[in-house]
Amino acid sequence: MSSVPLTVPTGINADRWPDVARVPAASAAARRAAALLVRHAVARLPLRVEMPDGRLLGAGGPTLRVHDADAFHARLAAGGLVGFGESHLAGEWDAPDLVAVLTVLAENVATLVPAPLQRLRGLWAPRQPNDNRNTPGGSRRNIAHHYDLSNDLFALFLDRTMTYSSALFETLPAAPGDLAEAQHRKIDRLLDLAEVGPGTDLLEIGTGWGELALRAAARGAHVTTVTLSAEQRDLARRRVADAGLTDLVTVELRDYRELTGHHDAVVSVEMIEAVGAEFWPAYFERVHALLRPGGLAAVQAITMPHDRMLASRDTHTWIRKYIFPGGQLPSVEAVEASLPRGLRTVRRDAFGPHYAQTLRLWEETFTARADEVAALGFDDVFRRMWRFYLAYSEAGFRSGYLDVQQYLLRRDPAVAPAAPEGR
Incomplete structure (x- = not known):
């Protein structure tokens, strides 16, 4: 089963930003699952998601542009919403109106993740460090x-x-x-x-x-x-x-x-x-x-x-x-x-x-x-x-x-x- 290799986006200080600089390893199955979750989440949202291959997702609205789909999905698979934010810091996605995109997501935060996965949050969501x-x-x-x-x-x-x-x-x-x-x-x-x-x-x-x-x-x-x-x-x-x-x-x-x-x-x-x-x-x-x-x-x-x-x-x-x-x-x-x-x-x-x-x-x-x-x-x-x-x-x-x-x-x-x- 193939995985996304560890890569270092150009120009990012890996010592200062280790989890931004390196795309986490993720299996092809994990990336496909993340891509499916994205499609499911945005299908009914007033959001327009532009993928690198020209596909458009979402019901239309403020635009989120994905520049590197493999890295974007790998980060979502490995880190969920933390990975979503890190992907933005790495320049793998952006938005002409970032606040508008994030407002749509905030308005629907309770339903972005399917209910069965929400109930299992304790198993997949990272815990706060004790420190x-x-x-x-x-x-x-x-x-x-x-x-x-x-x-x-x-x-x-x-x-x-x-x-x-x-x-x-x-x-x-x-x-x-x-x-x-x-x-x-x-x-x-x-x-x-x-x-x-x-x-x-x-x-x-x-x-x-x-x-x-x-x-x-x-x-x-x-x-x-x-x-x-x-x-x-x-x-x-x-x-x-x-x-x-x-x-x-x-x-x-x-x-x-x-x-x-x-x-x-x-x-x-x-x-x-x-x-x-x-x-x-x-x-x-x-x-x-x-x-x-x-x-x-x-x-x-x-x-x-x-x-x-x-x-x-x-x-x-x-x-x-x-x-x-x-x-x-x-x-x-x-x-x-x-x-x-x-x-x-x-x-x-x-x-x-x-x-x-x-x-x-x-x-x-x-x-x-x-x-x-x-x-x-x-x-x-x-x-x-x-x-x-x-x-x-x-x-x-x-x-x-x-x-x-x-x-x-x-x-x-x-x-x-x-x-x-x-x-």
């Missing part, structure tokens, strides 16, 4: 993988506020010039929810590059903000010093599990995605314990459907392999199930379409500044990876598969927090 668990040491490695890439890289595509989470626009669609104001609108809404004002003792879990802390200090709050990214900490400290707010803001390199004391309010923006499903209850227990009785927590979280979260939470996905090792998006149901008895949801507001617009603006800026990204030392595969990540994410929000929520939580004064493990 990616978000233990204290694992969390530091996972955060460094993404956030310590380069402050200069993030500065190239984020707006002047250096805010790396969903903005909240006044109107949609948004224009590039709207982004900084929309980030401030999002931050201000979180601070308003948590009733942050003069004299508030505020804890922020997940500093980013410091914009929320600066915004809170400008209200007169006393802010302690923590991050696991050394790069973020260093830039946030410089920004705080430049703003003359060092008397109001303390930036620390610390894990949320190490925090003690009590605060009037806690704010955490899109940090829960890096906590890991097994640690969500511990995370919310810590938030509960860090609040004074009656205190408020404002938490912004990306969410996904509960059934898809359950199906994929132990799987080693493309996004976990290349972008966010150890990452896991919760569902609304999972967040509620993770809250301790003394921490209750006061309100929850969703604004997923605003994240799709935020990601579109980031991707347009990143693409326009590709030469500057290259000048920082990021190669062509990295640039394709980053564009795929931004497009993949935008497609999730465009399709409604993903959403983003702002939670307001209150600590019940009558319920004491549970004692931390080991104490």
